[in-house]
Amino acid sequence: MLIIINFTLRPKVSAVWLSYRFWSINFKALDGIHRVLLSFDIIERHVGDTTHSGEIGSKKKVRRLLSFQRHFHESRLLRGMTPQAPLHLLDEDYLGQARHMLSKVGMWDFDIFLFDRLTNGNSLVTLLCHLFNSHGLIHHFKLDMVTLHRFLVMVQEDYHGHNPYHNAVHAADVTQAMHCYLKEPKLASFLTPLDIMLGLLAAAAHDVDHPGVNQPFLIKTNHHLANLYQNMSVLENHHWRSTIGMLRESRLLAHLPKEMTQDIEQQLGSLILATDINRQNEFLTRLKAHLHNKDLRLENIQDRHFMLQIALKCADICNPCRIWEMSKQWSERVCEEFYRQGDLEQKFELEISPLCNQQKDSIPSIQIGFMTYIVEPLFREWARFTGNSTLSESMLNHLAHNKAQWKSLLSNQHRRRGSGQDPAGTAPETLEQTEGATP
Numbered sequence: 556m557l558i559i560i561n562f563t564l565r566p567k568v569s570a571v572w573l574s575y576r577f578w579s580i581n582f583k584a585l586d587g588i589h590r591v592l593l594s595f596d597i598i599e600r601h602v603g604d605t606t607h608s609g610e611i612g613s614k615k616k617v618r619r620l621l622s623f624q625r626h627f628h629e630s631r632l633l634r635g636m637t638p639q640a641p642l643h644l645l646d647e648d649y650l651g652q653a654r655h656m657l658s659k660v661g662m663w664d665f666d667i668f669l670f671d672r673l674t675n676g677n678s679l680v681t682l683l684c685h686l687f688n689s690h691g692l693i694h695h696f697k698l699d700m701v702t703l704h705r706f707l708v709m710v711q712e713d714y715h716g717h718n719p720y721h722n723a724v725h726a727a728d729v730t731q732a733m734h735c736y737l738k739e740p741k742l743a744s745f746l747t748p749l750d751i752m753l754g755l756l757a758a759a760a761h762d763v764d765h766p767g768v769n770q771p772f773l774i775k776t777n778h779h780l781a782n783l784y785q786n787m788s789v790l791e792n793h794h795w796r797s798t799i800g801m802l803r804e805s806r807l808l809a810h811l812p813k814e815m816t817q818d819i820e821q822q823l824g825s826l827i828l829a830t831d832i833n834r835q836n837e838f839l840t841r842l843k844a845h846l847h848n849k850d851l852r853l854e855n856i857q858d859r860h861f862m863l864q865i866a867l868k869c870a871d872i873c874n875p876c877r878i879w880e881m882s883k884q885w886s887e888r889v890c891e892e893f894y895r896q897g898d899l900e901q902k903f904e905l906e907i908s909p910l911c912n913q914q915k916d917s918i919p920s921i922q923i924g925f926m927t928y929i930v931e932p933l934f935r936e937w938a939r940f941t942g943n944s945t946l947s948e949s950m951l952n953h954l955a956h957n958k959a960q961w962k963s964l965l966s967n968q969h970r971r972r973g974s975g976q977d978p979a980g981t982a983p984e985t986l987e988q989t990e991g992a993t994p
Contacts (some may be wrong), residue, residue: 562658606631610970649673660731665731667724683707686734690751694735707759709801709804710760711726714762715765719767719768721765726763728757728874729761733758734872739946741940742853745853754863754866757827757863757867765790765794766966767895768896769908772908776905791830798827829867834867839932839957840862842865865937875954876934886921910939919965934951
């Protein structure tokens, strides 16, 4: 659905947003039985294997899932959409591969791009359903499986598929990283079911309804959200409020005490707002101080919440710490999104934002600067917190390798252009100027 939003600055700037459905009020029905089968077949498999003996594993619960599945099957038939047998067989084969991948969801080399293809673009819903079940959250919070699925579909659909980077695949990638961090021994033994649910929900929804442009763009086009949030954490506030709206609309937590749901909403906000890159130094300084003073007490809810914020910040910018093949794809995607914004700014005679000029800002240069000034400082402190765990060491090794790769590519570019410029990357001031310069 496309909504035309009028702006109060320049008439021609309004046209920019004709290409963005910034208000994603298209909480669509599922597009047929395929999507239901992909998620619910996996859920049913795990429901059968669960160690809990309550309502989740009951025959009544399974019948409810099957009746939900049949409802969509019948609605497709009523619309004259007869399922095709060859496609069903292909889906079953893909589903088996997706199941196999989920058995290794805690591995750092998990390929979210392949998983998204195997789930036909439903990586976020499928992953979250699996993680909620494997962490025992469905049983602990007595969540209705159909309602959970409905909520997750709403979240997935509210991401903009035309964004090269800030889309549902990025959300799934951050969620998988968050799952890995929640398993770190230094943290895992202190986490409550509520902590785990908050961490996974915040990861899944932290960029929901992202328009594909950054905060400075919203401010200089006088966007109503910039005015609403007074130019402070504009996108993060919108992601949080959108998530709360979907939680309430889906009634996923309606059976819980009011005080508990209010606390969940506030903690989700605190986690999502922590992903604002303009607050990077604030969180990094606090983390360094805690580690220096050795005063983190994870049995304390405030300290535990702070480390969840740090974990989410790490998950959000962990792409340079992935294996080169995946890291490179993410780098190209985020830069493509920057360049699209720069093209829009140039077209509508706006000042081109830092890192958004394709003629001046190369991918290697952007990535080297990002790694040097943003990623490395945070992940070095995270490694200190984890006691240089196996995962932390692996991430830092990937980071060093990927940075060397980009430096080599940048040197090759300079040689081809006959430039003697040193491949040092973008200066930190430039990165700090650009909200959204980080994934």
